[in-house]
Amino acid sequence: MSASDTSPVRHHMERLAAEGIDVVRVTYPDLIGTERARDVLLDHLPAACDHGLAFCRAVYHTSPQGDVVPVSGGLDAGLPDICVRPDLGTLTALPWEPGVATCLGDVTDPATGVAAPESPRDLLRAVVDRCHEHGLRPVAGPELEYFLCDAAPGTPAGWRRYDEAAGVVYTAGLRADGDNHLLRTLRLLRQMDLGVTSGNHEFDGSQFEINLTHGDAMAAADRAFRFKAAIKELARREGRLATFMAKPFNGVGGSGFHLHLSCVDDRDANVFDDPSAPYGLSATARHAVAGILGHAPALAALANPTINSYKRFGPDTLAPWLIDWGLDNRSAMIRIPPERGSGSRLELRLGDASANPYLLIAGTLAAALLGVLAGEEPPAPLEGYGYDTAKSAVLPMGLPAALDALEADTALAEVLGKDFTTSYLAYKRDEVARFQRHVTDWEFTEYAYHL
Numbered sequence: 001m002s003a004s005d006t007s008p009v010r011h012h013m014e015r016l017a018a019e020g021i022d023v024v025r026v027t028y029p030d031l032i033g034t035e036r037a038r039d040v041l042l043d044h045l046p047a048a049c050d051h052g053l054a055f056c057r058a059v060y061h062t063s064p065q066g067d068v069v070p071v072s073g074g075l076d077a078g079l080p081d082i083c084v085r086p087d088l089g090t091l092t093a094l095p096w097e098p099g100v101a102t103c104l105g106d107v108t109d110p111a112t113g114v115a116a117p118e119s120p121r122d123l124l125r126a127v128v129d130r131c132h133e134h135g136l137r138p139v140a141g142p143e144l145e146y147f148l149c150d151a152a153p154g155t156p157a158g159w160r161r162y163d164e165a166a167g168v169v170y171t172a173g174l175r176a177d178g179d180n181h182l183l184r185t186l187r188l189l190r191q192m193d194l195g196v197t198s199g200n201h202e203f204d205g206s207q208f209e210i211n212l213t214h215g216d217a218m219a220a221a222d223r224a225f226r227f228k229a230a231i232k233e234l235a236r237r238e239g240r241l242a243t244f245m246a247k248p249f250n251g252v253g254g255s256g257f258h259l260h261l262s263c264v265d266d267r268d269a270n271v272f273d274d275p276s277a278p279y280g281l282s283a284t285a286r287h288a289v290a291g292i293l294g295h296a297p298a299l300a301a302l303a304n305p306t307i308n309s310y311k312r313f314g315p316d317t318l319a320p321w322l323i324d325w326g327l328d329n330r331s332a333m334i335r336i337p338p339e340r341g342s343g344s345r346l347e348l349r350l351g352d353a354s355a356n357p358y359l360l361i362a363g364t365l366a367a368a369l370l371g372v373l374a375g376e377e378p379p380a381p382l383e384g385y386g387y388d389t390a391k392s393a394v395l396p397m398g399l400p401a402a403l404d405a406l407e408a409d410t411a412l413a414e415v416l417g418k419d420f421t422t423s424y425l426a427y428k429r430d431e432v433a434r435f436q437r438h439v440t441d442w443e444f445t446e447y448a449y450h451l
Contacts, residue, residue, distance in 0.1 A: 009049050012088050013042055016101055021093060025102040026053060026086045027229070029120045031060045031427055032305065033356030035229040038084075039100070045086065052083035053105070060118035061427060069430040071423050073117075082119075083110045090222065095191040096237060104222060117419035120358035124221055127362045127415060131263070131369055136271065136284075138365050141214030141260035141345075142224040145353050146231060147248055148181055148206050149241040156441055159241050161206035161249065169203050176201035182208055185234055192230060194223045204252040214260060214345075217361055224357035246309040246352035254312030254319055255353035257303070259364060260337070262345035263288075273344035279327060279381070280340045289325050289334055289346060290378040291371015292364060296323045296333065296350065297405035298412050300396050302363040303351035305428065307435045310398050312352050315387050320349050324382045324392040331386035333395075350395075359424075366415035400432050 016024070024045055027037040036059055040048050058074035059082075068075060084105035091103040107119040115122035131138050149159035168176035177183075182199050189196040195213035202209045210231075212223055228244055235242035247254035262272045263284065272285035279286075292299065304310060313321035318330060325346075326332035335347040351360045382391065396402035403425055406413070413421040 008088065009046050012091060013045055016042060016091070019093060019101075021099055021101045023100045024048075024086065024091070025094070025100055026084060026105045027102060027226075028084055028105040028107055029225050029356060029358060030062070031118055031120065031356070031424065032064070033120065033225065033228070033354075033358070034064070035225070037102075040086070048086055049088070052085045052108070052110075054081045054110075055084055056080075057082045057109075057116060057118075060116070060423070063431065063434075067434075069427050071118075071426045073423070081110055082116050083108050092192050095188050096234060102226075104226075117417060118423050120356050120362070121218075121221070123417060123420055124218060124358045124362040124365075126417065127365050127369075128217055130415060131365060134369065134372065135265060136263040136369070136372070137265070138217035138361075139214055139262045139264055139345075140217040140220035140361050142212050142220055142227075142357060142361075143209065143256070143258040143260070144212075144224065144227065144244065145202050145207055145209045145255035145257075146228075146242050146244045147204075147255060148208060148235060149243065149248075151239060151241075162240065164205040166205060168201055168205065171201045172199070176205070177208075182210075185231065186210065188234060189227070189230060192226070194227050194230070196227070202255075204249075207252075207255065214262075217365065221357045221361045228357070244353035246304065246306060246354045247312040248308075253317055256312075256319065256349065257351035257353045257355045257357075257360060259348045259351060259360060260345050261288075261348065261364060261368065270342050270344050272346070273341055275340065279336065281336065281344065283375075284372055285344065285346065286377055287372045287375055288368035289336075289371070290376045291369065291374065292334060292346075292348060292367045293323055293325060293371075293378055294374075294376070295367035295370060295409055295412050297396050297402065298409035299363045299367055300350065301399070301402040301406040301424075301428070302359045303348075303355050304399070304402065305356065305359070306354050307399050307431065309352050309354060310396075313395070313397065319352070320386075321395050321397065322386060322389065322392040323395055324386060325378055326382035326386070329382055329386065332382045336381075362416065363412070366412055370411055370415065399428065403428055403432070 022042045024040045025037050027035050030036050038053050058068050058079050061069045061071040061074040084107050087104045087106050094100045107116050109116045148162040150162050152160040197211045199210035231242045265271050274282035312319045320333035324332045325334035327336050328338045
C-alpha cells in the first residue's frame with residue numbers, strides 16, 4: 001500500500017466520488033502564464049500524487065504557435081522531463097464541466113528533486129520566502145480586464161468584438177452586454193472559490209473587468225491564474241474568444257492588470273500604514289515605492305511581456321509609460337489609493353492583462369523588497385495629470401528595450417533567480433526575432449501598391 005492510499009488522498013477521493021466527480025484536471029502555468037494540464041481518472045489520483053505526472057520540460061520553452069524555443073535545459077538537454085504532482089489543497093469542482101474537479105500542480109525537476117527554474121509558481125514562492133525572511137508578508141489584490149469576441153469568419157483576425165457600443169463605461173446589464181455574459185460568468189466563477197466579488201463592463205465595447213479579493217500573495221496569484229484560464233474556457237464553451245491580450249484592437253484602449261500590494265507583519269498589522277509619517281505611509285511603504293520606481297524598466301519585461309504590450313502605451317491612454325507615483329492619481333505608474341489604516345497599499349498600474357500573474361507579482365515584490373532593503377525615499381509624488389516627460393523618466397517603449405533593462409538589472413535578477421532570468425530572456429528574445437522577420441498586414445497595406 002502506498003502512502004497515497006491513506007488519508008488525505010483517500011479522503012479527497014471519497015469526497016470527490018460522493019460529489020459525482022471522476023476526473024481531476026491537474027494544471028500548472030507555463031512561462032507565459034498559459035494553463036498546461038492533464039486529466040487524471042479519480043482511481044489513478046494516488047499514483048499521480050506518489051509518482052507525479054511527467055511532462056516535457058520544453059513546455060516552458062514552447063511558443064504560443066507551438067515552436068520549441070532553444071532555451072537551455074530543453075532542446076540542448078534532449079528534452080528532459082519535469083514532474084508535476086497534484087496540490088490537493090487547491091481542489092475545486094468545475095461548475096461548467098460535470099464530473100470534473102481541478103487542482104494546481106507542484107513542479108519539480110526529477111533529476112534534482114527541486115523546483116524547475118522556469119516554474120512561475122515556484123519563482124513566486126521563493127520571492128515570498130525572501131520577504132518573510134525580512135518580516136514582511138505580502139498581500140496582493142489583482143485587477144484584470146479582458147475583451148470578449150465573437151467569431152468573424154473571412155476577416156483577417158477571424159474574430160470581432162462581441163459588442164462595439166461606445167460610452168458604456170462602468171456599466172452592467174443588457175445596455176453593454178446583450179447576452180448577459182458578465183452575469184452568467186460571475187455566477188459560475190462564484191462556485192470556484194476564486195474570490196470573485198463583482199464585475200462591470202469596462203471602458204471600451206466588449207471589455208470587461210471582474211474583481212478579485214486581496215489576500216496572501218501566493219494565493220492571489222493562484223486565483224488570478226485560475227481566473228484567466230476559467231474566463232477563456234467559459235468563452236470557448238460558447239464559441240467565443242476571451243482575450244487578455246494587451247491591445248487586441250486598433251482604435252480602442254488596452255487591457256490592464258493592476259496590482260494592489262501591501263504587507264502585514266506577524267500580527268497581521270499593515271506595515272504600510274503610519275498616520276504620523278509623510279502621506280500617512282510608513283517608511284517601509286515609501287521604500288517599497290522607491291524600489292518599484294528604481295527597478296521599473298526591468299519590471300516592464302515581466303509586467304508588459306509581449307511585442308503587443310507596448311502598443312497599449314501612449315498619452316491619454318491611462319496606461320502608464322512614465323516612471324512616477326502619485327496620491328490617488330490614476331495617471332501615475334504607482335497610485336496610492338486614499339484608504340489608510342488596514343487599507344494602506346500601493347497600486348501598480350504598469351502591468352497589462354497578458355502578464356503572467358506569478359511573474360508580475362514576483363517581480364513587483366522583488367523590486368519592493370530591494371527598495372525596503374536599500375532604504376531610499378521616492379521623489380515627490382506627481383501632482384495633476386501626468387504624462388509629462390519633463391517631470392518623469394520614460395519606461396522602455398518596446399519589448400527589446402525592456403529585456404535589455406531586465407538583463408542589466410543584476411540586483412533584480414538575483415532575487416528572481418539567475419537561471420529563471422536567463423531562460424526568460426532567451427525565450428522572449430526569440431519572440432522578438434520571430435516578429436522582426438514577420439511581414440505584417442500593415443506593411444503590405446502601407447507599401448505594396450505604391451512601392
